[in-house]
Amino acid sequence: MSKVIEGLYYTESHEYVKVEGNFGYVGITDYAQNQLGNVVYVDMPDVEDVVTAGEEFGAVESVKAASDLISPVSGTVVAINENLEDNPDLINEDAFANWIMKVQLSDLSELDNLLGAQAYNEICK
């Protein structure tokens, strides 16, 4: 059973965003890391990059696959998780604690288009 956290917003492509004020921490879900297997590399955006909801912002590479990351939100990247550069497997350890990018959100209404924990749990079944 994959872990799903209440209060977070989810996409059908298994990304999440944890909102704190005008900022969002974006990563992949526990379900996603389980499907991928051992993560060996995370291709992250650069700080100051502009991301758009529904568009690719990076990729996660495991031993068997390379998956594009689709951003749940639009905005500007203010931080990336540098721990993932040397230890990409942190995502396997705890996908929710080890976010990939922190975004200054440009449009909070976009969150209405995302799934809540219950709805996301349904698609994982």
Add this chain to the structure above:
Amino acid sequence: MAMNYKYFPHTEDDIKKMLQTVGIEKLEDLYDEVPESIKFKRDYDLPNSKSEIEIRREFEILGKKNIPLICFAGAGVYDHYTPAVINYITQRSEFLTSYTPYQAEISQGTLQYIFEFQSLMASLTGMDISNASMYDGCTATAEAMRMAMASVKKANRVLISATLNPAVIRVAETYALFHEINLVTIPENNGVTDIDFLTKELEKGGVAGVIMGQPNYYGIIEDLTGIADLCHAHKALFILNSPAATLASLRSPGEWGADIAVGDAQSLGLPMNYGGPYLGYFCTKEALVRKMPGRIVGGTTDTNGQRTFVLTMQAREQHIRRQKATSNICTNQGIMTLFATIYMSLMGPKGLKEVNEQSYGGAHYLHDQLLKTNLFTDAFGIKPFFNEFCVRTKADIENIQQRLLKNGILGGIRLCRNQMDDCLLLAVTEKRTKEEIDLFVSLIQEGEGK
């Protein structure tokens, strides 16, 4: 009576059994999915089969049409000596028939020699890492162009020097066309790359990569001082194309600050083979490895703690990344990679340097002797060159080349670029003796009545 064909592994009985198992009447039924309107229904226009004697005779007649020549031509392919032991090893059926090493357990031999090749090429180019090889130097360069576009954000074009081998430029242009890459030519300035033009282009911004050749098409060793820094200051990658053998003596691409080193490794003991197969190499810095195309072999340990080799970082490749991969290549030049690996192991750094010294010496001797005849001048003035050079003549080049040909000599390559059809590109390798060079010169002098 069932027909059994000499060169097919299946007998008619084998085929009948297979048809029965699959549940069809005849082989043609396998093509039921193909619309009738496009099915081939005529008879094949094939001649009757020949016996072994007849086949041998036919090829002997064809073979006699070849005229072995003493080679003074280069332009990317060089007549270096292939040590006899190489063929003995590469012709072993284990190497000759082995296929793609996807199953590591049964491919350790193949994986190991590819690993050695990678290590040797990384060392030769002064770069961090090499892939398992590319088809040839031309496609390797085109792939470097694509890698630059994939690696540098917000870039819209790649610059390529006009002093590169025209075959390399043409292949890069083909790739650029179909991948919608804007490939801009840096013009040449008296036989070398126009650095002013390059600088101005870089200053405009948006350049992903700069591709140059060393030595260039004319055999000239260009001064690359500051080029890498210039590229990096404008966030562009510096890509250097070199014939592999020259790197044993010239300053390496790594030392010049290149981000990607590519080229052809035919000069590492591969025969000229009437046009191929040749061998592309592709080396880069560790930071860029995830954008590098091609196969990579890595070293690791198995469950018993033994050193072992595997294909690694396959998640970059197109069978996983599909259209997002840097390239569609999913192969390497297996047997030619083995050729080059054996050659480098056999010759070692000293042997490679010796080959270069003899080639360099021979080329400079020929060059000086030709200038002494007063029939030739340097095409671009006095410029440093390696084992290949370009000379201009007032004499009739057609006559010169015909005269040499009649005496069993391939007299270089006549340039056919604007205003250069009075120029000859000549290359010398360690296989050319002083006698051959003296003969070359005296034949020309005789022809011109000197």
